[in-house]
Amino acid sequence: MATLPLDHDKVADCRHLARGIAANVQQYIDGHTTVAVERTVLRLLGVDGTGEHGAPLANLLVETLHKAGVLGKGAAWWMGRCFRLGMDSPTTMALELPRLLAAGDRGVPPLSAEDEQALQDDVAALARDAVEELGRRREHRKALRRSLGIGPDPQKYIIVATGNIHEDAVQARAAAQAGAQIIAVIRSTAQSLLDYVPQGATTEGFGGTYATQENFRIMREALDDESRKLGRYIQLTNYSSGLCMPEIAYMAAHERLDMLLNDSMYGILFRDINMRRTFIDQYFSRRIVAHAGIIINTGEDNYLTTADAVDKGHTVLTSQFINEALAHLAGMKDSQLGLGHAHEIDPWLEDSWLLELAMAQLVRQVFPAHPIKFMPPTKHMTGDIFWSHVYDAMFNLATVATRQSIQLAGVMTEAMHTPLMMDRYAAIKSVNYIFNAARHLGEEIEFKRGGIIDQRARLVLDRAHAELQHVSRAGLMDAIGEGVFADTRRKLDGGKGHDGVVQRDAGYFNPFLSLLTPAAEPY
Amino acid sequence: MATLPLDHDKVADCRHLARGIAANVQQYIDGHTTVAVERTVLRLLGVDGTGEHGAPLANLLVETLHKAGVLGKGAAWWMGRCFRLGMDSPTTMALELPRLLAAGDRGVPPLSAEDEQALQDDVAALARDAVEELGRRREHRKALRRSLGIGPDPQKYIIVATGNIHEDAVQARAAAQAGAQIIAVIRSTAQSLLDYVPQGATTEGFGGTYATQENFRIMREALDDESRKLGRYIQLTNYSSGLCMPEIAYMAAHERLDMLLNDSMYGILFRDINMRRTFIDQYFSRRIVAHAGIIINTGEDNYLTTADAVDKGHTVLTSQFINEALAHLAGMKDSQLGLGHAHEIDPWLEDSWLLELAMAQLVRQVFPAHPIKFMPPTKHMTGDIFWSHVYDAMFNLATVATRQSIQLAGVMTEAMHTPLMMDRYAAIKSVNYIFNAARHLGEEIEFKRGGIIDQRARLVLDRAHAELQHVSRAGLMDAIGEGVFADTRRKLDGGKGHDGVVQRDAGYFNPFLSLLTPAAEPY
Amino acid sequence: MQRRIRPYGDKTDDGVIQMSFTLPVPAGPRAREAARLLLEREMGMKDVKIASMEGIATDYTYFVAYASTQASLDYDAVDVPIVKTPNYGFTGVNQRIESELKRHIIVVGGNNGFDSHTVGIDAIINMKGFSGDYGLERYPWFRAFNLGAQLKDDEFLDRAVEVNADAVLVSKVVTQRDIHKEDALGLIQRAKDRGLRDRFIFVIGGPRLTHKEGLEWGFDAGFGPGTKPSDVASYLADEVIRRARGRQR
């Protein structure tokens, strides 16, 4: 069996350091909320549909509370307050609240301790129902998944991205027929910076399809049908990322998505979203995901597109430890943590493929219980699709040789466009061939002790350890400010969405914080 | 270092059995000659050019002797006899001989013992010059090769095949610029069945370019020039195969070719050339090649196109032992024996690539001093050039991982046409990438004892050993009759060219048999 | 009904196709522009994207491109002859011959000209067959003679006469400079010259062949890549039976 001798003490110390780093961030998180978290609370409580100018009601309500400076009590509290004021529909609330808030104590008189309790009880009851519904949906998924089976690892993960959800469904079925096990619907380019989730089925997007609840439903329905036809459960994934991270987590949980791209730092580094905002949002999104039994895929692969994969390979590992620690704090199980890494070393370096093997094997061994996700080459892909296809083939072999859990199939047209139907087919065919032709390679070979692969793995672990020591001293937020990850620096109060961060009041009320317990058996 | 535990005693016994098999065949060879061997003798003695209807003079002369039933004395003897009869030019001989032979003792009176000796001395002197000239040309090659260097193994071998020698030269230079180390000019489809070698530069061929002495010269000149430009000696190869096997060996030696496709059985099995004819021809061709310091590539790879590579993989090894033994009898060194094998297992079989590794590694270890030549997938290649390109990529990796000496670059359009310029470029680019990116893979991994790879290698060796025992009992010619190789059966007196086989007379004279000594230092 | 179709990239009717080619000029902005113009102006494509440009030899540049063709096609008007016999399977074919013809079907097969590829004809005739489908030799109701390759036309026809064959199966694999076509036409011509064309069913097959071409070249049928022996057996059973009935009438 291909294994590397691992310094288990060092790994344990990395985890220890990461736990400290995460605990620090968590302290900040626990004192704050965001507009996105509060919108999610409202959606969980049944606020759906749109109001004026087609804006989602959840947005209108939260915006109102935020402008009035009262969001620190929590949207759930305000919902309960509205009930007490005789409003029972979100539409009415959206219309009435601004006026009432403007009127101060006259509009919204203080409550007795008793009424306050009753308010919280009412809302908590609603919340319990909501959480139970998510549980039922998780169990539904689990039953489907168990009865049909998902097929062997490495799981073949492939993207569709036409912009039109109906056309996406056609292509997703085609991909499944060709052998894909997981379908990812790529999101329209600009969506992560939208501070609301669009509504309904959509048919236009920029190199991707809008993530909407209805789109999720349409795609899951198509895949349920295709799964039955193929006798194989096809998983679905989308992005819980950007300015609506927790809202999308909720929608995905509700529509029975199986996975989500969800990272504690991607938005900060690659979308210039404010870091405080992101840390708060990722926490709540993960609370949902933990309960819903969804697997997340983290985004460390992206670091190697801006930073060099040889020099900065260790930052991937560093970040994985931190992502893991933060996810644990949100109640997630290791089996839900599809930590991401990527095959991005300059392919023209001598023995570059050996270095890739080293990294992939290291990640595999450091996170043995995790559904590790291996991302294909992107940065060094070129318009020479023939060569690029070969480069992807080497990636496919590295995947199966190091027994990765999930593999995003690399597509030869990476440097050109989101995949055409035939590009995707060619990609899956190559994966099918290599996974099968080298199925047991990982069990058949050993790596030489002290060789190139072994030494590289040691070096990466050593550096990650040192980096974690540094981050633990500096604090995560300051470390990001220094450009530790992805060669990208971000300021504490810079970036998009900072004004959506709100300090919790003493009386902050959010029933979900206690109700969203981790699923005992996610799948 | 990736190595397999090898049963050295079994390997030694295989060699022992093969030596016996070869010795048996050699006995037959030593009592016979062929029209092709005799034409070669004449060419060595300076018979060049064409006569009536453009037929080569060597052919006209040998045909005349053969028709008259006197070829058993050897063409060299007849040449000497003609000298004694006052004819000094081959053209005169071709014109006069028929008449003289028809006249019997009156035309060609018997010689005194003294004259006989003088005759042989004259011809032997000529022959010595010829052999020395070949030696000089070998030394010239050696000097060029040593001063420029040939680059690391695996040597990148690539084909050109436009039909037009001048266009071939353009493409060969392009290939060399892209990284090729060896250029093979593929021969026109029908040439192996021609019982003469065409004359001069040629510009038309069927999926290949005629092998002519002038074409050899033109290409070697272009490559000498390109070698100097690149500061890297580019090797050239062609086919010493078919009905003119020894003649082409001579031309190649003369024009400083570096390698030749030359097999003791290919013509029998794949061109339905008579087996006696082939065995005699291959011997004389190898005597030349041994002296000229040319590397041969044998054709066992072809067996796996007609027979299944899993079931009949061992016949490749069986045949390699026999080819080796026959070549040794012709004075060839191990360092000249580019024994061929191929990557032809059904790629859709589970773990097929592991089986390929097993075979490649086995051949590498059984023939450690030999410049083993690894042939690409052909049979399972398809018109889906994208997939086929990936399949070739896996072959490239197997090559470098098992440290093969020479690799014929697989081209993605194998199932379509001989390579276009861009196909060839894509092929070399893939090889360049993989050889470099996995340069030291073979030194970094070990194969698991008792695993799939190890077991497969044992099985193949065991079966080859059993097969050699069988062939040794049956005799090689009968074994061919049974279809032991390539699932193809051939009859002892069937096939093309049988009528060109001639029993040697008691007084058979061929000065080259003693003069063509093996080169002490081929390169 | 008219149903015009166009290539599909990732949207219905977007017409996207991928291309690669070499131009005999050195790489550079001008070569790139030439590649673009070739596709756009000379070949009438839209949205030309030169994905890659690489010099691959002195004065030769290799391109990968994507573009949208404006061409379309009425799919319903595409008319192509096909071998109409269904595949009866090994048992079905034998039963059919046994009950309807009541005698063996005799075939000879081989590859004429200089073409030495036998794997294709072997796949059809030899016991073992092709991808799990038995070859004609295994059919109790066939008698099949595999003559191998590099056959002279007369040798081929002589053997057919000698064994009193129903059908002559010809394999053609090498296609360079249309040598397969030349060989195929040559054999049919020779059969005509010898008055044998109508005596046998002539069937041609090979990796670059279609039924349409087979017919155009004067054969009774043509079989392409992936043909199974049972496809050919089914066709021959039907055709021999049909002809036998014709003769009876």
Place this chain on the structure above:
Amino acid sequence: MQRRIRPYGDKTDDGVIQMSFTLPVPAGPRAREAARLLLEREMGMKDVKIASMEGIATDYTYFVAYASTQASLDYDAVDVPIVKTPNYGFTGVNQRIESELKRHIIVVGGNNGFDSHTVGIDAIINMKGFSGDYGLERYPWFRAFNLGAQLKDDEFLDRAVEVNADAVLVSKVVTQRDIHKEDALGLIQRAKDRGLRDRFIFVIGGPRLTHKEGLEWGFDAGFGPGTKPSDVASYLADEVIRRARGRQR
């Protein structure tokens, strides 16, 4: 002089190109014929060879084909604007600015719109540069400000005004639905509206861009894939010096 060129397969002027595409029909003889007709009849190619046909989804079939295009092109008539400045190299550029301009050249660079790709502009501006060629930040005679991505047009222009830039460098990477063109035209339009178009040298770059497009979209220059920082530095040095001289006169 006329010099018509055609694609080169393995013979001069054979016109061979490789293609792959998908047709929205199920695989079969008719689909194969449709593919052939599309290339031959509708697109005017010769010697069409369908190398591969594979059903890749219900009702979609993928083809690989080779064919010979009849199109050709007069290469000498291909006219494409190119950035004419030679590459002076790091030292050369600095010397040139020092001796001829005698002041720093100031640039701002970034990526506007929703495009968040910064690697391209980083490669040009940041110290490290691109494939061994230093970025503008390292040039003693440049002062370069990297503004990052997702920039609003006004933000971008404001900064240019603020630092009194000589040039505005714009990177565009995402090209889906021509969003890069839209963003590029938008920025130029905004600069015109604010009367700033002529104040700065506008340079655009990206993996799918050419100088020709840059000019067509109203920029002063465009740089494509593989651009080195020193290419841009050389161009800017020449252009700023040229304009400075113009002003002096």
